[in-house]
Amino acid sequence: MTACTHKVQYYETDKMGIVHHSNYIRWFEEARIDWLEQIGISFSEWESHGYASPVVNISCSYVLPMRFGDIGFITVTATKVTAAKLELSYIVENQEHQICCLGTSSHCFTASKGIPISFKREKPEYWNKLKTMEQPKEQD
Amino acid sequence: MTACTHKVQYYETDKMGIVHHSNYIRWFEEARIDWLEQIGISFSEWESHGYASPVVNISCSYVLPMRFGDIGFITVTATKVTAAKLELSYIVENQEHQICCLGTSSHCFTASKGIPISFKREKPEYWNKLKTMEQPKEQD
Amino acid sequence: MTACTHKVQYYETDKMGIVHHSNYIRWFEEARIDWLEQIGISFSEWESHGYASPVVNISCSYVLPMRFGDIGFITVTATKVTAAKLELSYIVENQEHQICCLGTSSHCFTASKGIPISFKREKPEYWNKLKTMEQPKEQD
Amino acid sequence: MTACTHKVQYYETDKMGIVHHSNYIRWFEEARIDWLEQIGISFSEWESHGYASPVVNISCSYVLPMRFGDIGFITVTATKVTAAKLELSYIVENQEHQICCLGTSSHCFTASKGIPISFKREKPEYWNKLKTMEQPKEQD
Numbered sequence: 001m002t003a004c005t006h007k008v009q010y011y012e013t014d015k016m017g018i019v020h021h022s023n024y025i026r027w028f029e030e031a032r033i034d035w036l037e038q039i040g041i042s043f044s045e046w047e048s049h050g051y052a053s054p055v056v057n058i059s060c061s062y063v064l065p066m067r068f069g070d071i072g073f074i075t076v077t078a079t080k081v082t083a084a085k086l087e088l089s090y091i092v093e094n095q096e097h098q099i100c101c102l103g104t105s106s107h108c109f110t111a112s113k114g115i116p117i118s119f120k121r122e123k124p125e126y127w128n129k130l131k132t133m134e135q136p137k138e139q140d
Numbered sequence: 141m142t143a144c145t146h147k148v149q150y151y152e153t154d155k156m157g158i159v160h161h162s163n164y165i166r167w168f169e170e171a172r173i174d175w176l177e178q179i180g181i182s183f184s185e186w187e188s189h190g191y192a193s194p195v196v197n198i199s200c201s202y203v204l205p206m207r208f209g210d211i212g213f214i215t216v217t218a219t220k221v222t223a224a225k226l227e228l229s230y231i232v233e234n235q236e237h238q239i240c241c242l243g244t245s246s247h248c249f250t251a252s253k254g255i256p257i258s259f260k261r262e263k264p265e266y267w268n269k270l271k272t273m274e275q276p277k278e279q280d
Numbered sequence: 281m282t283a284c285t286h287k288v289q290y291y292e293t294d295k296m297g298i299v300h301h302s303n304y305i306r307w308f309e310e311a312r313i314d315w316l317e318q319i320g321i322s323f324s325e326w327e328s329h330g331y332a333s334p335v336v337n338i339s340c341s342y343v344l345p346m347r348f349g350d351i352g353f354i355t356v357t358a359t360k361v362t363a364a365k366l367e368l369s370y371i372v373e374n375q376e377h378q379i380c381c382l383g384t385s386s387h388c389f390t391a392s393k394g395i396p397i398s399f400k401r402e403k404p405e406y407w408n409k410l411k412t413m414e415q416p417k418e419q420d
Numbered sequence: 421m422t423a424c425t426h427k428v429q430y431y432e433t434d435k436m437g438i439v440h441h442s443n444y445i446r447w448f449e450e451a452r453i454d455w456l457e458q459i460g461i462s463f464s465e466w467e468s469h470g471y472a473s474p475v476v477n478i479s480c481s482y483v484l485p486m487r488f489g490d491i492g493f494i495t496v497t498a499t500k501v502t503a504a505k506l507e508l509s510y511i512v513e514n515q516e517h518q519i520c521c522l523g524t525s526s527h528c529f530t531a532s533k534g535i536p537i538s539f540k541r542e543k544p545e546y547w548n549k550l551k552t553m554e555q556p557k558e559q560d
Contacts, residue, residue: 009446009449009450009453010154010155010160010449010450010453010463011154011160011162011446011449011450013154013155014150014151014153014154014155015150015153015154015155015157015158015208016332016334017155018155020150020151021305021335021338022151022302022303022305022306022309023302025301025302025305025338026302026429026431029302029429029430029431030429030430030431033429033430043430043488043489044488044489052296054296054342054345055301055342056341056342057339057340057341057342058301058305058338058339058340058342059337059338059339059340060337060338060339061336061337062334062335062336062337062338065334068155068463068464069463069464149306149309149310149313150309150310150313150323151306151309151310156472156474161445161475161478162442162443162445162446162449163442165441165442165445165478166289166291166442169289169290169291169442170289170290170291173289173290183290183348183349184348184349192436194436194482194485195441195482196481196482197479197480197481197482198441198445198478198479198480198482199477199478199479199480200477200478200479201476201477202474202475202476202477202478205474208323208324209323209324290434290435290440291434291440291442293434293435294430294431294433294434294435295430295433295434295435295437295438295488297435298435300430300431302431348435
C-alpha cells in the first residue's frame with residue numbers, strides 16, 4: 001500500500017499561517033478513497049450501485065502544524081471490519097517523516113435511501129477485500 | 141431588498157491574514173440564494189422541480205481585503221434577464237461601508253438532465269419575478 | 281448563552297446532497313468564537329496580544345445529515361478548564377430541534393511563537409471568564 | 421511547461437453532483453504556484469522576503485462540469501507582464517482532453533505592508549523570469 005500524497009495548498013492555510021485544522025478531515029477522505037482504489041474498490045462504482053459508507057465518527061489529534069508547500073503522506077489502516085461497520089485510522093506525516101496528525105473514522109454501510117445494510121451479506125466481494133486488510137489495534 | 145450579511149470566519153482567512161479570494165465567489169452564491177428568497181423564489185423548491193441555474197461565468201474585482209471578524213454586506217442586482225439567461229452583479233461592503241469586492245455572475249436555466257430551456261416559456265411565474273427586478277447597467 | 285446560528289449554504293453540500301462532514305468542524309470554530317464573544321472574550325483581541333488557543337483534539341459524531349437550507353443551532357459547553365487546557369463540547373441541532381451532530385474540541389494556550397503557557401497565570405482576567413463557564417460532564 | 425494535475429475530490433463536489441464552481445478559482449491558484457515553481461520562482465521564498473502578488477481580478481467561464489474522480493489538467497499562460505502587473509490565463513481540461521473551464525487572473529506586486537511596487541525595478545531577477553514567459557493574447 002502506498003501512502004496518499006497531498007501537497008499543502010495556499011488556500012488550505014489560515015491566518016495563523018498553518019493548515020486549518022478542518023482540512024485534515026478532508027485529507028482523510030482523500031486518502032480513504034485512494035486506499036479503497038488501491039485494494040480494488042472504486043468508490044465511484046460503489047456509489048453508482050446505490051451504496052454509500054457515511055461517516056459516523058471522526059477524531060483527529062493535531063501533533064505538529066503543517067505549512068504552505070509542505071507535503072503530507074497519509075497512511076490508512078483498517079482497524080476494524082465487521083458486517084455492518086468499518087473503522088479506519090490515519091497517520092499524516094510530513095516530508096521529514098514527522099507525525100503531524102493522527103485520526104480515526106468509522107463508517108456504516110447503506111443501500112439506496114440511506115438504509116443501513118450488512119455489507120458482508122449484500123456485497124461479499126467488496127467486503128472480503130476490506131476484511132483482508134484488517135489490522136486490529138494492539139491492546140494498550 | 142436587504143443586503144445579505146456574512147461575518148468573516150476564521151476558516152475563511154489565509155496565511156496573508158485576509159479572506160481567501162475564492163470565498164467571495166461563495167458569498168455571491170449565498171447572497172444570490174438570499175436575494176431569490178427575498179423576491180419569492182425558493183431555490184430548494186426550484187431544484188425540487190428539476191430546474192437549475194448553473195453558473196456560466198463569474199468575475200470578481202478585489203478592492204479592499206477583508207479580515208477575520210469583519211462583516212460583509214452583499215448587495216445583488218439583476219443586470220440582465222432574458223428568456224434563457226440571467227446576469228447578476230454583486231457589491232460587497234464592509235461594516236464601514238467601504239467597497240471591498242465587486243463581482244458578476246451569469247447563469248443559464250436548465251431542466252432535468254441539464255438541458256437548457258427558455259425559462260420565460262417554461263416557468264413564467266418565476267421568470268416574471270426575475271424580470272421585474274431587472275436594472276440594466278448604465279452605459280459607460 | 282445563545283446558540284450560534286448557521287444556515288446551510290449550497291457550497292457546503294456534497295454529491296450525497298448533504299452537508300459535507302468536514303464542515304461541522306468549521307461550524308464548531310464559528311460557534312466557539314461566538315461563545316467566547318458572548319462571555320466577553322474577543323478572539324481578535326486575544327490574538328492581537330500574541331495569544332492563541334490551537335486545537336489539540338477534535339471529535340465529531342454524525343447523527344442526522346443536514347441539507348441545503350437547513351438551519352443549525354450550535355450550543356457550546358466548557359467541559360473542562362484547567363490552567364493549561366480548555367475542553368469544549370458542541371451540540372448541533374436543526375430547525376426541528378433534532379440533534380444532528382455532537383462534537384468535542386480540546387485546546388492548549390500559547391503565547392507568541394507557539395510556546396505553551398499557563399493561561400491562568402498569564403491572563404487571569406480571561407481565564408476566570410472561562411472558568412466560571414465550566415460545566416463538567418456527568419459521570420457516565 | 422507541464423500542466424498542473426488535480427484529481428477531483430469528493431469534498432469538492434456539491435449537491436448537483438459536480439465540482440462546486442468556486443473550487444476552480446482554487447485550482448487556478450494551485451496551478452499558478454506550480455507554474456511559478458516550474459519557471460524557478462518559489463512562492464514561499466518570495467513571501468519570506470515580504471513580497472506578495474495579491475489577486476486583483478478573477479474571471480472564470482464554465483464550459484463542462486467536472487465530477488468526482490475526474491482529473492483536471494490546468495495550463496497557465498502569462499498573457500501580460502508589466503513592471504507593476506501580471507496577467508495569467510488558465511485552461512482546465514479533463515482526462516479526455518475536453519475543455520472544462522477557462523479563466524484569467526490579474527495580480528499586482530506588493531512589498532511588506534501591502535505597498536504596491538514596481539516588481540521590475542525591485543526584483544529584476546524574478547521579474548525577468550516572468551517576462552520571458554509572456555505570450556500576449558492574439559487579437560480577436
